[in-house]
Amino acid sequence: MDLVGVAPLLLVSCIAFLLILIWRRQLSKGNLPPGPPPLPVLGNVLQLDLRNLVRSFWRVRDQYGPVFTIYLGSRPVVVLCGYEAIKEALIDNAEVFGGRGSTMALDEKRRNGHSIITTNGERWRQLRRFSLTTLRNFGMGKRSIEERIQEEAQFLVEAVRKTEGCPFDPTFYLSHAVSNVICSVVFGKRFDYDDKEFVTLLVLINKSIQIAFSFWSQLRLAFPSLMKIIPGPHHQRNEYLDELVRFVNRRIQMHRESHDPNCPQDLIDCFLTKMEQERQNPASEFHDDNLVVTVVNLFFAGTETVSTTLRYGLLLLLRYPEIEAKIQQEIDQVVGRNRSPCMEDRSRMPYTDAVVHEIQRFVDLIPLGVPHSVIRDTVFRGYTIPKGTSIFPMLTSALNDPQHFETPRKFNPGHFLDENGAFKKNEAFLPFSTGKRVCLGEGLARMELFLFMATLLQNFSLRTLKSPEEINILPQALSSGNLPRPYQLCMVPR
Template identity: 50%
Template sequence: MWVLAQKKRPFLAAELGQEGPLDVRGELFARGSGGGVEGSNERAAVRRGGATPGRVAERALLSERYGPVYTLHLGPQRVVVLCGYQAVKEALVDQAEVFSGRGDLPVVFRFTQGNAAPFDPTFLISRAVSNVICSIVFGDRFDYQDGSFLTLVGLINQNFQLLSSPWGQMYNIFPGPMSCLPGPHNRIFENFEQLRQFVLERVKMHQESFDPNCPRDFIDCFLLKMEQENQDPLSYFHTETLVMTTHNLFFAGTETVSTTLRYGFLLLMKYPEIQAKVHAEIDQVIGRHRSPSVEDRSRMPYTDAVIHEVQRFGDVIPMGLPHAVTRDTHFRGFLLPEGTNVLPLLFSVHNDPAQFKDPATFDPTHFLDPSGGFRKHDAFMAFSAGGWASLRTLGELVSLPDERTNLSPGV
């Protein structure tokens, strides 16, 4: 798809009495954040395709000419793009409530309605991560050779590949026409349904053995809440919500965490001196005869910093998840009508030189203070920010202990 930039013209001028980004299908129009027009009377064309890191970088480069807030069209859908830490923070943190709406993602919307020889660790890591989620949700783990478990992980991996393919991206841009066409994108929804049935079977098994006085896992806690609110017609706690929430935990958690781990292994092989420091700290704090625990985290600042830097540098969700404004909102001189989709480029936050001294370099000191202690960074948004902080909390709950376990030698 070609994305074009042109000079501005009035946008909702009758309502606002002001000027803003031009609203033309198939084109990108931008105004500098200072109020003037950057690149007036010129037309810039950027050849675009899917949301690969290189193409996300192109969107970040567009902000250098057109400012940190600009509008683009993905097919018939208008999206406001936010670039850089300050713009993303101002939206997702400072105005968290109004930017807390869920943006359009048609594919998801449709559903919710040891040897020396080289080997590919992708599927093995996915199984390890999925089993961590299984222990939280189902209360136990699967054998790595269990047929049902292998099917679950295979469906999740296949769906992420399909979602990242041109077919999946075209569906998100043109959901109407694509829903009528044959093609591999239809497999996404078949896989989703198989995943839903898998989770539903596990829920039914829990219902048969449910003891409200002794909840075993996430499903039991949800069933207990359903029992407590079974007379409330407005309750959100019912079976279908439980099935979809459990499914989302698997689908969102497995691929993101396993991909982050693969980035971590690659980076530690590329930088053996960093790997050696991590191993030394693990040996000192944990040793080689027990598993890591969450309590170890505060005593392992360097390992914690490396994990955060892997997430920042790897940036596995560079475009973030689409948001939407919940009411008409004035933002940096623009009026964003209620329902406007907003795309916070997390890539631009994690690579903002005003926030990280050398963002193009893998450097754990980005998260260390001068004394070597772990330092939190406001510009770290691997799991979103602001009103969607629950996603970040859940992501950290699943990913950080899991990553630390996988980085531990001899465990």
């Protein structure tokens, strides 16, 4: 064999040798929890079903216990299963487990790392504090936001009435309604249900969510550099997000032209005022990039999670009409037909409250949670987890924990009712996660779910196009999220 033929072989051998050295060095870091043996470069990708990560993680849990390590490519990820493990990490050790791991929420490089969801450290603290304060000032947890939801619920009722009891897909009616609530706080206005630009954006958000939960997104997390050059639908998500950013930029420009710092009308006005106040501070986190992505995050998260939960909830009530009937009986007794349901009613409507909670538990929208990371080397349950390691709090393992829910695989409102029919809390109810990174909009989402559901069932009875027993309530087969299967229903005025 001549030198020309030997050279490529030597090059490949050297590269392989270097990769193995790097891999062994990576494996030697820390004393990570046990898990399936990884392969160099590929990690555990060939041992996992990337089209259904949740099912794969359950199998690994059965073999290695409630805290285990898997490798997505060369990147180790520690997975927490069961309420006790999640509580110990995210609550008892909230500070050290309070970092944000890699996520498809937004492409961090394209957005320059500016985000409430994906950032860490001081930037995250300042933006989260500002957003929580501003949302509260504009009504989150106060009556003013309740009135906005009640008003939007009536717009939703009128839109549904126009279907005249005919079959329809509720997806975009619910997306419009829920999105308009956050729009009223962020943009200072709501949008008509037939606004073409707004309809287009909601379609893009819906498609983006499906990609984020897909097999392609898991490949991107495992092999970020490689997936940048491999064609696939994961690239389309960036296009969808770019369109959303352009929409937000147009709204921000409109606000700049009419901005009165003495009379803020919404979150954008408040952010612009904060930017002006900190104009001389070179280290300020209040600048254009953070404004755009903060608004995108709130608009995105404030639209899809609640509307998808409502859509799944209506499907569950179609499957169990006896539960719908009990809710409507409670609504008639407590609220009647002549006024809108309000949050004060919730304490007197334990069954409705229990059903809304059980919908969230059963839907299990984001079963793996949003990734965390440890902010420094830490010892957890006898294992050493190096700084920066991603943590997956497997929320589905808490929501389906048999030690906390009697029939976890069944839709059962009794999980949230005591023997006297009063509402009871359950500490393993973690649809919004927990700890320092608990969902920013938890209070708003809880209010929306109760008021929208109660208002719809006050005004309409649900009808299915098939017998209830034929309705499939299992989610679409997505890699890391649960969405209801497409369906149509009829809403008949009561």
